[in-house]
Amino acid sequence: MKRQIPMMILSTIGTIFVLAYFSPGLEELEKGGSIFFDVVACFAFFLGGSNLVRVHIQKIARHNPGWGYSIVTLFGFGLMLFIGLFKLGNPLGIAGAPTEPGSWFQIIFQYCVAPLSATMYSLLAFFVASASYRAFRAKNTEATILLVAAFIILLGRTQLGLVMTSWVPDWLSIAQIPNLAVFIMTSPNLAGQRAIMIGIALGVVSMSLRLILGIERSYLGSDS
Amino acid sequence: MATGNGNRKSPSNAVKIILVIVAVVFLISWISKATTGMADSTWLNIRDGFLITFAAFLTLSIFSFLYNDNPFYKFAEHLYVGVSAAYWMCLGFWSIIVGNFVPHASKTLSTFFKVPFQEYSWFYYVAFAFGVILLMRLLPKAGWIARWPLAVIIGTTAGFNLSRYLHSDFMSQVGNTFQPLFVDWQGAGHFFSNLSLAADGQLVMSAGNWIVVVGVLCGLVYFFFSKEHKGMFGAASRLGIWILMITFGASFGYTVMGRISLLVGRITFLFDDWLSIL
Structure with missing residues (x-):
């Protein structure tokens, strides 16, 4: 049962x-x-x-070890939950949206959650740069293609890419780095994305069928 | 930090000095922001000064991880976990429970929460009951019953996704792949004379369509593992890998750009909103 x-x-x-x-x-x-x-x-x-x-x-x-930090977690959780569930400091009271501008809930989001979230993700810029320096050596054809594509996209999105190839005439505008970046995004990148999406769709469909037909049961866990 | 025999290391004098310096610096920042604030009342200036200083402290605490793991980073990390969990819980409560369930469940509750009452429906009570059963997962002996709502969640997702993915991510994508391989043909001279991305640059546009058609086919060949990748099939598979590598490179480039944009945003906040030196 x-x-x-x-x-x-x-x-x-x-x-x-x-x-x-x-x-x-x-x-x-x-x-x-x-x-x-x-x-x-x-x-x-x-x-x-x-x-x-x-x-x-x-x-x-x-x-x-580190139990003191758990107090910080519980304090932050309790404070935000208390303010959010009771809509404390909400200018429109209980009828207002929880994220009403000027509400305490929104203020905590704006000065605590948003900076923490943005900084956490921006921290990844350093780690991605560090990891890519180690990983993206042009060791073989595949790695070289990846490196070149990434480099063109990065250059194409900055002013440097525009300045470097601004001398290229308009009839050859595909050779300008920003245009090359657009071409990569709309052609080979699109083809790869599409192949991946078709693969994912087939995977989702087959997994959904397995679940509905009762073949896949891992969600039930191991105990009976 | 606790050690195996229960002894505790007390913070060294250097750590204490650093803590005091950090506290003093941010206190000065708070006072400075409060006294130079542009708000209508003193109270608002004090509050805004504190909030900006606290946001700057959290930002720098997270950045301090670039040097090493440290108590400031751990403080910010743990605060982030707690506050963001409560944030999503509250949004879920107000938008789904109050927004969707209450208007169909009770007139009194609808009046209390000031949401328009719609009509009673047993359907929503069942959903609510399943939701409560999901919380049984926290009880060791009654945890098994939480599989029922879990089955509802997975069943709904499977039912929705089966048809939607088949339609939008399979059929639509396959349909969009079949593009003209020679765009608006006007003769060889015109074809080779314009290498621009503009609409009249037929060579580039045609080349793009060729890449899409061949790239998708070769990419799919690479994902087909029922046949050994040898001969023509192997060559197509190899081309598929190259196309996928370009995709990964492009995604990597975009990810880096996104992260750098966030970094620029945080640095702008520190130098402009907090220190006011930009």
Whole structure:
């Protein structure tokens, strides 16, 4: 029962949504199903948040190494949750959107989440540069092609690329680096992206079929 | 940091001095921003000064990881995890639970949350019940029942994706690949005389279409593993790898550009919004 019922639920719901796509009268069902999915999936956020709290409380209780930082996590989590759920400092009160300009929730996002997020991702610029220096040596044909394509795209998006090849006449404008970058993006890059997308689509379709037909069961876990 | 026998290393004097210096620098920054603020009231100047100083502190704390892992980075990292988890939880609550569930569940709740009541529907109660069951995952003995909502989530995703991916990512992409291999043919002289990307540059446009058609076919050949990559098939597969390498190179270039744009944004914030020297 622990395995059969979820498999039945999955097969039934999966089949209904596949049929709904091909049946003109079932658009409402598809729309309702989408909201149904959103409501269930929303609880995954709550599950994630609850798990975060549990893990960090355990870490603090056991005085694991770095437990002091868990207090920071819990403090940030609690503060943001309290302000966000009760819409504290929201100029329009409970009727306003949580991200209303000037609300405390939005202020914390603007001065805490956004800088942290942007800086975290910008940090990757240094690591990507460092890793590419080590990895992108033109050791073979494939690596050389990758390196050249990346270099042209990078140059083509900067002023330097424009200045370097501005002397090239218009009838040969394909040889100008910014245009070459556009050509790479719209032709070979498009071809590669398309081949990958077709491959992914076939993979998604086959995986969806395996799930609906009950062949793929790894989502049930190993215990019975 | 705790050691195996329970002894603790106290922070060295150097670390204490660094902490004090950092605290003093940011305190000075806060005072300076508060006194030079342009807001209407003193309170707003103090608040804005604190917020900008705190954002600058967090930015520099993350950048400090470039030197080495350190307490400032760990502080910022842990704060980020906690605050962003709560941020997404709150957005989920207000947009989905209050926005979609409440208008179909209860008049009283709709009035309380000031959202227009629509109509009762058992459908949404079932969804809510499945959501609550998902939280059972936290209970060791009742965790198995959380597979039911998980099956709902996976089933919906599988049902939606099967038809949508087949339509948009398979059929549409295949359809768009079949392009004219000689664009608007007007004779050989015209064809070879213009190597521009403009609409009348037929050679470049035709070459682009050839690359797309041949590139997609060769790329797919590379992903076909049921036949040994030898002979003509091997040559096509090799061409497919080259096309894929160009794609990866282009994606890499774009990723680097995106990250550098973010870096420029953070540096602009530090020098303009915080230090006001730009």
